[in-house]
Amino acid sequence: MNMLTRRLLIAVTASFAFGGHAPAQDKSIVVASTTSTQDSGLFGHILPMFKAKTGIDVKVVAQGTGQALDTARRGDADVVFVHARPAEEKLVAEGFGVKRYPVMYNDFILVGPKADPAGIKGAKDIVAALRAVKTKGADFISRSDKSGTHQAELNLWKVAGIDIGKDKGPWYKEIGQGMGAALNTASASNAYVLADRGTWLSFKNRGELVISVEGDKRLFNQYGVMLVNPEKHPSVKKDLGQQFIDWLVSAEGQKAIAGYKINGEQLFYPNAGDSGA
Numbered sequence: 001m002n003m004l005t006r007r008l009l010i011a012v013t014a015s016f017a018f019g020g021h022a023p024a025q026d027k028s029i030v031v032a033s034t035t036s037t038q039d040s041g042l043f044g045h046i047l048p049m050f051k052a053k054t055g056i057d058v059k060v061v062a063q064g065t066g067q068a069l070d071t072a073r074r075g076d077a078d079v080v081f082v083h084a085r086p087a088e089e090k091l092v093a094e095g096f097g098v099k100r101y102p103v104m105y106n107d108f109i110l111v112g113p114k115a116d117p118a119g120i121k122g123a124k125d126i127v128a129a130l131r132a133v134k135t136k137g138a139d140f141i142s143r144s145d146k147s148g149t150h151q152a153e154l155n156l157w158k159v160a161g162i163d164i165g166k167d168k169g170p171w172y173k174e175i176g177q178g179m180g181a182a183l184n185t186a187s188a189s190n191a192y193v194l195a196d197r198g199t200w201l202s203f204k205n206r207g208e209l210v211i212s213v214e215g216d217k218r219l220f221n222q223y224g225v226m227l228v229n230p231e232k233h234p235s236v237k238k239d240l241g242q243q244f245i246d247w248l249v250s251a252e253g254q255k256a257i258a259g260y261k262i263n264g265e266q267l268f269y270p271n272a273g274d275s276g277a
Contacts (some may be wrong), residue, residue, distance in 0.1 A: 012037035028057035029240045032069075032077035032206035034148060035178030037223070038062035040198035040267055045260040050247055056240050057246055064147025064178065072226070073097055075233025076115075081225040081248075083148035083196075088224045097226035101249050102277035104257050104268040105222045106197045110213035111183070118212075126216040127160040134162055137171040139191035143182045144174035148221075153194045156218065183209070196221055198267040222277050223268075225249075248272070 037043060038060060049056050065082040074098045078093060080097065082088060086123040091097040110129055112118065118138040120129040133140055143150045157164040164172065175185055179199040186193040187207035190212035197201075200211070213219075225245050230236040247253045261267065271277050 024260065026038045026237075027055050027240065028059060029062060029237050029244060030059050030076070031079045031081055031244070032061045032063060032067075032071040033066060033081040034065055034083060035062045035180065036083070036147075036149065036196040036199050037081065037229050039180040039202065040196070041190060041202045041262070042198065042257070042260055042268060046253070046256045049245065049256050050253070052250070053247065054243055056243060058244060062178070064143070064145040064150065066146030066151070068146065072228045075235060077104055078228055078237045079110065079194040079225060079244055083160060083221055083223045084151050085222055085224060087148075087151070089227060093166065095233055096230050100224045100226050101245055102274055103223045103248050103272055103274065104223050104267050104270045105220065105277065107221050108149065108194055109197050109200060109213070110192060111186060111195050111200060111209050112157050112192040112212035114208045114210050115190065116212065121210070121212045121262040123213050124215045124217055126129070126156055126213050129213045130160045130162065133192055134160075134167065134171075137169065139189055140172050141182050141186045141189070141193040142172060142174045143179065145178065146176070149179060149194060149196060152219075156194070159218065174273075201262045201265055201267055221241055222271075224277075 010142050043060050051057060061077060063071065065084045065087060068082050069087055069091050071077050072091060088100050092100050110126060117133045118136050120132050123129050133221050142153060156166065175182060179195060182193050183195060183203050184205055187205050192212065224276055225248055227245060228236045229240045230238045249272035254272055257268050257270045258266065
């Protein structure tokens with residue numbers, strides 16, 4: 001049997017196996033996203049609405065932003081939904097992402113023990129607060145996982161004039177884990193930690209932790225979404241992935257995001273209409 005005959009036979013057999021019709025595309029997509037969107041409970045709130053609207057299942061791979069972007073580069077996801085704009089724009093510039101869409105924002109907060117060993121509770125200046133943490137050697141938990149939150153933390157140390165790679169001591173503890181794990185570690189050790197507000201609001205194991213610093217404009221936290229480029233990875237489910245993106249930035253999707261609240265407090269603020277976000 002030559003190769004052409006064999007391929008024709010396989011095609012005919014497959015056609016009969018599916019009742020004379022080609023198999024339908026599996027109506028599911030893989031979204032590489034952050035631990036903050038997962039740990040905050042946002043996906044648990046919005047994905048049932050999206051499935052009811054479209055019939056599409058969304059399988060979330062929750063990672064740090066850096067890992068999620070690498071997952072996209074490998075073609076192991078259809079969509080990437082993260083929060084580190086420079087890294088997102090780099091993905092698009094490299095040709096691994098099709099287009100970046102702003103979706104929503106919240107903010108980072110510095111969480112710490114009620115006892116406040118660094119003497120920063122109620123401060124509005126995150127840079128001054130981090131300097132105080134270092135000067136007093138107060139325990140600080142770093143995710144150290146190349147996530148968007150970790151990148152934001154490293155940038156804040158830099159703005160504070162601190163080379164954390166050189167200046168860290170026993171007080172600076174790197175765990176290499178997600179937001180929920182970092183908060184759990186901080187709670188267990190009464191340490192400071194930079195967190196996104198969404199995960200903090202949904203976090204139950206607070207122990208002695210409270211918000212130490214909030215409200216600094218440098219703590220702004222923007223999220224964006226991108227389709228993984230099917231020209232780089234033909235396995236990407238372009239149509240289904242784009243449906244998810246279109247829904248997120250639509251009036252319906254934005255309303256669903258705004259409607260996610262814990263104890264009456266909104267976790268994320270939709271801003272798909274802000275082209276500069």
